[in-house]
Amino acid sequence: MTANAPASKAAAEIAAWMNALGHDVDEFAARTAGLWADRPRPFGLTPGDITKLESQAGEFLAAHEFVVGAGVIFSTEAIKGNDGGLEWWIRRQESIEKLEFDLTPGGERFYDYQNMPFFAAASRTGQQTAWGPYVDYLGLDEYILTYSAPIQLAGRFAGVAGCDIRIRTLEEIFMPVLRAIPGDAALINGSGRVVVGNSGAYLVGERIRSTPAGSEVTPVDVPHLGFSLLSPC
Amino acid sequence: MAPTTVFQAHVYRSLPETERSEAIVNRISKAISLGLLKVGERLPPETALSEMFGVAPSTLREALSDLRRQGIVATRRGRSGGTFIVKQPFTSEEAMRKWFRETSIAEIRDVGDEHAAIAASTVRLACERAEPHEVGRLLELARGLALSDKPETRARADSRFHIELAVLAQSPRLTNAEIRLQAEIVQALWAPLPSTRDPEQVAAEHLALARAIADDASEDAQRLMLQHIRHDIHHLVDTKLSLGYPTYQQERQ
Numbered sequence: 024m025t026a027n028a029p030a031s032k033a034a035a036e037i038a039a040w041m042n043a044l045g046h047d048v049d050e051f052a053a054r055t056a057g058l059w060a061d062r063p064r065p066f067g068l069t070p071g072d073i074t075k076l077e078s079q080a081g082e083f084l085a086a087h088e089f090v091v092g093a094g095v096i097f098s099t100e101a102i103k104g105n106d107g108g109l110e111w112w113i114r115r116q117e118s119i120e121k122l123e124f125d126l127t128p129g130g131e132r133f134y135d136y137q138n139m140p141f142f143a144a145a146s147r148t149g150q151q152t153a154w155g156p157y158v159d160y161l162g163l164d165e166y167i168l169t170y171s172a173p174i175q176l177a178g179r180f181a182g183v184a185g186c187d188i189r190i191r192t193l194e195e196i197f198m199p200v201l202r203a204i205p206g207d208a209a210l211i212n213g214s215g216r217v218v219v220g221n222s223g224a225y226l227v228g229e230r231i232r233s234t235p236a237g238s239e240v241t242p243v244d245v246p247h248l249g250f251s252l253l254s255p256c
Numbered sequence: 257m258a259p260t261t262v263f264q265a266h267v268y269r270s271l272p273e274t275e276r277s278e279a280i281v282n283r284i285s286k287a288i289s290l291g292l293l294k295v296g297e298r299l300p301p302e303t304a305l306s307e308m309f310g311v312a313p314s315t316l317r318e319a320l321s322d323l324r325r326q327g328i329v330a331t332r333r334g335r336s337g338g339t340f341i342v343k344q345p346f347t348s349e350e351a352m353r354k355w356f357r358e359t360s361i362a363e364i365r366d367v368g369d370e371h372a373a374i375a376a377s378t379v380r381l382a383c384e385r386a387e388p389h390e391v392g393r394l395l396e397l398a399r400g401l402a403l404s405d406k407p408e409t410r411a412r413a414d415s416r417f418h419i420e421l422a423v424l425a426q427s428p429r430l431t432n433a434e435i436r437l438q439a440e441i442v443q444a445l446w447a448p449l450p451s452t453r454d455p456e457q458v459a460a461e462h463l464a465l466a467r468a469i470a471d472d473a474s475e476d477a478q479r480l481m482l483q484h485i486r487h488d489i490h491h492l493v494d495t496k497l498s499l500g501y502p503t504y505q506q507e508r509q
Binding site for chain 2: 123124125126132138140156157158160161164165166214216227228229230
C-alpha cells in the first residue's frame with residue numbers, strides 16, 4: 024500500500040469523514056430509541072412522540088449542513104397498526120418539513136420502505152448501512168445516498184434512523200480529496216458502483232464490474248459500509 | 257405589461273368563473289399525474305389557495321367539490337384535517353374519446369418516437385447499471401400487470417414498470433422524462449374503449465424486457481423495447497381509427 028501513498032491518504036481522509044458521520048447517525052438512532060425505551064412492543068406513535076422526533080431530526084439536520092433529509096423508519100412489528108412508520112423530515116429554506124409518503128400497499132404511490140435496501144439490510148445485519156447512489160422515486164424524488172443505523176429496543180431491532188445526502192453534495196465534499204490522486208480515481212460503494220469520480224473516466228452511478236487493468240482497489244476503512252477507492256497502481 | 261395586439265388581448269382576457277374552476281381542476285389533476293403533487297399530500301388551506309389562484313372563494317370551493325366528486329381529493333375535519341390528495345385521477349371514458357378524436361395519428365406517432373428515443377437509452381443504461389437484486393423487483397413489477405384487472409390499475413402497473421427502468425438507469429432526468437411520457441399516453445393505452453391492449457401480451461413483453469436486463473443483454477433489451485413501443489403506438493392508432501374518423505363533411509356541420 025505504501026506504493027500508492029496518494030490513494031491511501033485519500034482513503035484515510037474519506038474514512039475519517041464517514042466514520043464521523045457514522046458515529047453521529049448511530050447516536051441519532053440511540054437518541055430516538057430513548058423515546059420508547061420504557062414502552063412495551065408494539066408501541067403507538069403519539070403526536071407527542073412525533074413532535075419529539077421532529078426536534079431530534081431538526082437537530083440532526085442543523086448539525087449536518089450537507090444532509091438534506093433525516094428521520095426514522097419503524098419496523099411494522101414494532102409499532103401498532105396504522106400508526107405510520109416512516110417519519111422523515113427534509114430541509115427547507117429556513118425550516119424543516121415532514122415528507123409525506125403513500126404507505127398503503129397497492130396505493131398509487133406506495134413507498135415500499137420495508138423493502139428498501141437501507142432498511143432491509145440494517146434489519147438483516149443489525150449494522151449500519153449506506154445505500155446509493157439511487158433515484159429515490161416516490162420518496163425524496165432526488166438522486167441521493169442514504170445512511171442508516173438500526174434502532175435497537177431492549178436488544179431487538181425496531182427500525183432504522185438515517186439521513187439522506189444529495190449526490191451533488193457528496194461530489195463537492197469528496198472531490199478535493201479525489202483530485203489529490205494523480206490519474207483516474209473513484210470512490211466506489213459496496214456493490215461496485217461509482218459514488219464520485221475525479222474525472223470523466225468513472226461516472227457516478229456506473230458499475231465497475233472488474234478492476235480495470237492498471238488500477239487497484241484500496242478499501243475505505245469504515246465498518247460495514249463496504250466503500251473502496253479505485254485508483255491507478 | 258399590456259397586451260400589444262388584438263389577438264393577445266383575446267388570449268389574455270380575464271377568465272369567466274366557470275372556466276377558472278375547470279382550470280383549477282385540470283391543473284391539480286395534471287400536477288398529480290405528473291407526480292408534482294403526491295397522494296397523501298395536503299393542499300394549502302382554502303383561503304391561501306383562492307388567493308394563489310386569484311379566484312373567488314366560491315370558485316375555489318366549486319373546483320374542490322368537483323375534485324372530491326371525482327374521488328381525487330378528500331376533506332378531513334379536525335386538528336390534522338384539511339384537503340388531501342387521495343387518488344391519481346383517471347380520465348373518464350368521454351375524455352379519452354375526446355383525446356383520441358383530437359390527437360392526430362402524426363402526433364401519436366411522434367409521442368411514440370420520443371418514447372422510443374428515451375426508453376431505448378433508458379433500457380440500455382438499466383442493463384449496464386442495475387444490480388442483480390434490483391432486477392427481482394423489476395420482474396415483480398412486470399408481473400403486476402397480469403394481476404391487475406381494472407383500467408386504472410393496469411395503467412399504473414404499466415407506467416410503474418417503465419419508470420422503474422429509468423430508476424434502474426440511475427438517471428433523475430430520464431426518470432422525469434419517463435414520468436412525463438407516461439402521463440401523456442398510459443391512460444389512452446388502457447382506456448376502457450372497445451379495443452383494449454391485451455394485458456397478457458404487455459405483461460409478457462415487460463417480462464421479456466426484465467429478463468434481458470437480468471441477462472445483461474443490452475442489444476436484446478433495446479430491440480424488445482422498440483418493438484414494445486411500436487405495439488403501443490399501433491394500438492393507439494388502431495383505437496383512434498376504430499372510434500371513427502370524422503370526414504370533412506361531418507366537421508363542417
